Amino acid sequence: MTEFKHETVLLAEAADNLAIAPTGIYVDATLGRAGHTKRILHQLTSGQLYAFDQDQAAITAVKKALAPLPANLHLIHTNFRHLQTALAEAGVFGVDGVLYDLGVSSPQFDDSQRGFSYRFDAPLDMRMDQSQTLTAKIVINEWSFNDLVRIFSRYGEERFAKQIARQIERARADHEIVTTFELVDLIKAGIPAKARRTGGHPAKRVFQAVRIAVNDELGALEDSLTQAVKLLNPGGRISVITFQSLEDRLVKTMFRELTSIKDVPRDLPVLPPEAQPDFRLVGRKPILPTAAELAQNHRAHSAKLRVLERLDKGGTADA
Numbered sequence: 452m453t454e455f456k457h458e459t460v461l462l463a464e465a466a467d468n469l470a471i472a473p474t475g476i477y478v479d480a481t482l483g484r485a486g487h488t489k490r491i492l493h494q495l496t497s498g499q500l501y502a503f504d505q506d507q508a509a510i511t512a513v514k515k516a517l518a519p520l521p522a523n524l525h526l527i528h529t530n531f532r533h534l535q536t537a538l539a540e541a542g543v544f545g546v547d548g549v550l551y552d553l554g555v556s557s558p559q560f561d562d563s564q565r566g567f568s569y570r571f572d573a574p575l576d577m578r579m580d581q582s583q584t585l586t587a588k589i590v591i592n593e594w595s596f597n598d599l600v601r602i603f604s605r606y607g608e609e610r611f612a613k614q615i616a617r618q619i620e621r622a623r624a625d626h627e628i629v630t631t632f633e634l635v636d637l638i639k640a641g642i643p644a645k646a647r648r649t650g651g652h653p654a655k656r657v658f659q660a661v662r663i664a665v666n667d668e669l670g671a672l673e674d675s676l677t678q679a680v681k682l683l684n685p686g687g688r689i690s691v692i693t694f695q696s697l698e699d700r701l702v703k704t705m706f707r708e709l710t711s712i713k714d715v716p717r718d719l720p721v722l723p724p725e726a727q728p729d730f731r732l733v734g735r736k737p738i739l740p741t742a743a744e745l746a747q748n749h750r751a752h753s754a755k756l757r758v759l760e761r762l763d764k765g766g767t768a769d770a
Contacts, residue, residue: 458748459486461756464738465550465690466490468758474498475547475687478538480531480675483556485513491550492521499523501538501546505530505580506559530580532671535678547687549679553672554694555579555662567662569654572632577658577665587661591628596620606669606697607660615641615657634658659695669701676705680730685763688733694753699737706732706759733758 466487469477473496479488482504491500500523504510510528514520527537531551538546559579560567566576566587575588590602596616603612618641622628628637638654639647647653663669679689693699709730737755744751 458750459483460552460694460744460748460751460754461692461738461740462486462490465552465692465756466494468690468733468738468756469548469550469688470686471495472498472547476543476545477501478534478546478549478679479503480534480549480679481552481556482509482513482526483552484509484558485517487550487552488513488524489517492524495523497523498547499525499543501525501527501541501543503527503529503531503534503537506556507581508558508562509556512558530671532674532678534675535682538682544682545684546679546682547684549683549687549689551672551675551689551691553668553692553698566631567658569631569635569652569658572630575629575631575634577662579666585665587634587665588627588629590661590664591619591634592623602660602664603657605660606663607656607658608696609656609660611642611646617641631658634661663697669697672698672701673705676702680709680759680761683761685761687761689759690756691758692754692756694750699755699757702757706730706757709759727762729762731760731762733760 469491471477471491471494473494475495475498477491477495477498477500479491479500479502482488482502485502488500488502502524504526505528507528510526513526517524520526525541527541529537538544555567559565563571564573566573575586575591577587578585599616599619600612603609603615609615615638618637619628622637628634634657635654638657642653676689676691683689691702693702710728710732712728737757739756740751740754
């Protein structure tokens with residue numbers, strides 16, 4: 452098996468902000484190569500850790516790297532959108548912390564055959580779960596012009612979404628588009644030459660959009676966070692690391708809704724207990740990588756960490 456270098460972003464910050472209790476129950480919703488998993492394990496005594504990943508390659512790599520697996524580490528091969536069901540099957544109905552490290556892991560990007568990167572010529576795949584049927588090839592060749600425009604605009608915030616989708620539509624009428632470099636060339640053809648010279652690689656936004664669509668990343672994240680807050684015990688926390696604006700906006704919005712005062716009549720002199728939020732933000736602003744981490748790991752540049760805490764009954768947690 453090829454060995455991949457993987458530097459976990461915001462390693463200490465994300466795990467440590469869970470305020471780990473040595474006997475607690477925790478979830479690493481994105482196992483990857485176990486950077487955060489190992490950090491959490493080191494702080495547990497009799498506590499249990501459930502680590503999820505939909506990528507069998509990640510599960511296999513971690514089993515090998517940590518062999519023999521600690522008795523309190525439970526690896527679960529499924530998408531984190533099935534968080535509640537999978538934990539219930541393991542007899543877990545409440546947790547003290549959940550950690551998310553979103554996006555594509557370094558090994559997935561650096562494996563040239565997975566099709567995530569515009570840097571390698573590879574089959575159009577982009578599946579995080581290799582057992583699913585939907586691939587980037589299907590999206591590019593079979594989705595309608597309007598659907599391509601929608602995902603390029605919504606998930607990639609691509610200004611030239613229509614022009615790129617038109618290039619793809621013309622090309623696939625002649626032959627099937629099967630490789631990443633074919634797609635890169637079509638993207639470049641749809642973007643004016645002047646625009647291609649600024650803002651990084653011209654294919655970056657469309658590749659992000661297709662990847663999000665193939666894996667339903669935003670839908671899965673919303674589903675999973677909705678379940679995570681229901682599972683969270685009083686005093687428990689959720690740490691979420693995002694790497695792009697769409698993920699961060701979703702997390703920020705959901706956390707804001709959960710920490711807002713509930714609707715009550717405006718003329719009440721004192722807010723009743725039922726109007727108080729059940730959650731609080733840990734820190735008003737997201738936690739960002741340090742200058743030292745940015746210098747060491749270029750993939751940390753867009754990372755943001757947001758942390759949510761369920762208040763104990765009585766709502767007396769520190770602000």
